[in-house]
Amino acid sequence: MSGADGYSGHGTSASEMPPLNPVPQQSPVRDATVLRPAAFQDQAVGERTLEEPVAPAPAVPTQEVTVSTLDEEVVLGPTGRPLPVFPEPSPPTAHGRARVISMVNQKGGVGKTTTTINLGASLAEFGYKVLLVDFDPQGSLSVGLGLNPHTMELTIYNLLMQRDVELDEVVVPSGVEGMDLLPSNIDLSAAEVQLVHEVAREQTLQRVLAPAIEKYDIVLIDCQPSLGLLTVNALTASDSVIVPLECEYFALRGVALLKTTIDKVRERLNPRLEIDGVLGTMFDGRTLHGREVMERLVEAWGDTVFHTVIRRTVKFSDSTVAGEPITSYASSSSGADNYRQLAKEVLARWQRDA
Numbered sequence: 001m002s003g004a005d006g007y008s009g010h011g012t013s014a015s016e017m018p019p020l021n022p023v024p025q026q027s028p029v030r031d032a033t034v035l036r037p038a039a040f041q042d043q044a045v046g047e048r049t050l051e052e053p054v055a056p057a058p059a060v061p062t063q064e065v066t067v068s069t070l071d072e073e074v075v076l077g078p079t080g081r082p083l084p085v086f087p088e089p090s091p092p093t094a095h096g097r098a099r100v101i102s103m104v105n106q107k108g109g110v111g112k113t114t115t116t117i118n119l120g121a122s123l124a125e126f127g128y129k130v131l132l133v134d135f136d137p138q139g140s141l142s143v144g145l146g147l148n149p150h151t152m153e154l155t156i157y158n159l160l161m162q163r164d165v166e167l168d169e170v171v172v173p174s175g176v177e178g179m180d181l182l183p184s185n186i187d188l189s190a191a192e193v194q195l196v197h198e199v200a201r202e203q204t205l206q207r208v209l210a211p212a213i214e215k216y217d218i219v220l221i222d223c224q225p226s227l228g229l230l231t232v233n234a235l236t237a238s239d240s241v242i243v244p245l246e247c248e249y250f251a252l253r254g255v256a257l258l259k260t261t262i263d264k265v266r267e268r269l270n271p272r273l274e275i276d277g278v279l280g281t282m283f284d285g286r287t288l289h290g291r292e293v294m295e296r297l298v299e300a301w302g303d304t305v306f307h308t309v310i311r312r313t314v315k316f317s318d319s320t321v322a323g324e325p326i327t328s329y330a331s332s333s334s335g336a337d338n339y340r341q342l343a344k345e346v347l348a349r350w351q352r353d354a
């Protein structure tokens, strides 16, 4: 990593990147010759590098496909793997002991903020108490929930930098029942500079979020598109990470650097940090390009890739303009369904790992 304070900034060239992880095992399937798409069997998985061109043959189905075997039917999901059925979540019996999750990708415009809002709203629909943390000086999460950045009295900047400001004074309702927001605006950009001089500068967010852990079930942190000190603070405060990746050709560039940053934070600052999953966003299964990128994503990250993908739809921009999650703005849209399914998949992964 580069940078005077030891943190890297935006991006890196592909030639500087360390190789991706070896491919983890796919979910066991009973009869791989029948259940896996044919092109998957022919590929030398794991041998390709980031620089190589995308292979021409798409293996990923454009939509869910049912494959019949002798005694069972298997549904192949949009990632080309058999799609599990995720259980309907039951609301928690008691609140507190929150799990903290950061949405991280130093690439801009990949769906971090959209995922924070809509995953949060879906989890709140399932009865979880959710706190969203806007940790980006752009303040998109706050704006996306209808707040005016110019009229905010207190923001997360005050919480980080002023010892006499308490969490409850800064938290505001999000407009969604069961979901609150720690807002942010451009003031937060000053914190990145000021924090450099603080003692335990990487642990500042963790310290100020401590009271929230007692009250909420899930805390989702929306990071800015950088791997600087604010993002390292978010990773230090988190139990796990979700990496949204736009399903387009350059999606995987920079992911190796992100992985290195997560590994370093785990080694030096936060041993409990896990990767919950990589989320394909803005997926268009009708295009060859979308399907090829999805295929490469699964080659590179294996079962870390969520079975759920978020499809491209203009309803997301519309709901941002309306200042509310898609789950309420267009409750029965495919976008809302995608995020509800992601919430189920995330809950199932957490229960499996508990």
Ligand SMILES: Nc1ncnc2c1ncn2[C@@H]1O[C@H](COP(=O)(O)OP(=O)(O)OP(=O)(O)O)[C@@H](O)[C@H]1O
Pocket: 107, 108, 109, 110, 111, 112, 113, 114, 115, 136, 138, 140, 223, 224, 225, 281, 282, 283, 310, 311, 312, 313, 314, 316, 317, 320
């Ligand atoms: N599935 C989707 N389909 C169509 N548009 C989408 C989708 N997801 C997000 N968008 C749009 O793409 C743009 C970028 O999304 P978003 O703000 O969530 O990305 P981000 O990673 O948070 O960006 P930044 O790095 O700047 O914070 C927004 O205009 C959003 O409405």
Ligand SMILES: [Mg+2]
Pocket: 112, 113, 114, 136, 140, 141, 222, 223, 224
């Ligand atoms: Mg954002």
